[in-house]
Amino acid sequence: MRQEIAVEKVTASLKKDRSVRSIFLKGSMGRNEHDEYSDIDLYCLVEEGEEKEFLGRRLDHLKAYKEMIFYDDIFIIAPQIIAIYEDWLHIDLFTVTEKTIQEKDFFTVLYDPENLMKKYEAAQHLTITKDGFKDSVLDAAWFLFQYKKAAERGNHTWAPEMLRHSMRNVTTILLSRYAKNRALLGLKTIHRDLPQGKQDKIVEIYEMMTPTHHKKAACYIANLLKNELQWIEEELDDEDVQTGSFMKMMVETILKREDGSY
Helix, strand or coil: CHHHHHHHHHHHHHHCCCCEEEEEEEHHHHCCCCCCCCCEEEEEEECCCCHHHHHCCHHHHHCCCCCEEEEEEEECCCEEEEEEECCCCEEEEEEECCCCCCCCCCCEEEECCCCHHHHHHHHCCCCCCHHHHHHHHHHHHHHHHHHHHHHHHCCCCHHHHHHHHHHHHHHHHHHHHHCHHHHHHHHHHHHHHCCHHHHHHHHHHHHHCCCCCHHHHHHHHHHHHHCCHHHHHHHCCHHHHHHHHHHHHHHHHHHHCCCCCC
């Protein structure tokens, strides 16, 4: 596939850079789950103190594959170049150091002459933390609350948007139960990780998150969460009882409006 060709060419260029100490893949390629549509999450671990100098050479390395039709220089979790090529391949090139590398997700090492990545192998995971789970429960309930206000106001464009925000967190909750070791992947991979029955319900909900049908979608979301409420409350720590209560209240509130009387 073109992804492998691109990785080979860009990596060959990066290996020649004096600041590069290690090169590795994350994302779907790092987990060996990619397909012909996947992007490339390519990471360079560079020498401390040489980051600024290296950042100025990234575009030259990326051009080792093909000419780019678009690129952007951003910072989310690390300095990052987003590159899109004439064949529509997309590479995200991240720059990290031993101080800034994030120990999550799985990776595939491409170049590591000093064996620096060995110490990070045990930290590879996609399991959500307790705090992360609590945040997903809270956000799922919070956006149902925001949905309720939008629906009551008669804002039928903003209401389904609030449901979409809620559903991003609902899918994380479901993954935490049914595919615990994959929970951090979220909505993007439910087609691979959730039981078919749950997948079907989520697809049905998304088909109804429109200005016309969002009330029905909200009820479906509430019913989906209702079936998981006992488990959710058991997973939350004692000090998080308020979060569980808020979720339960929002589920009950939405279901009481099943007649559509917003």
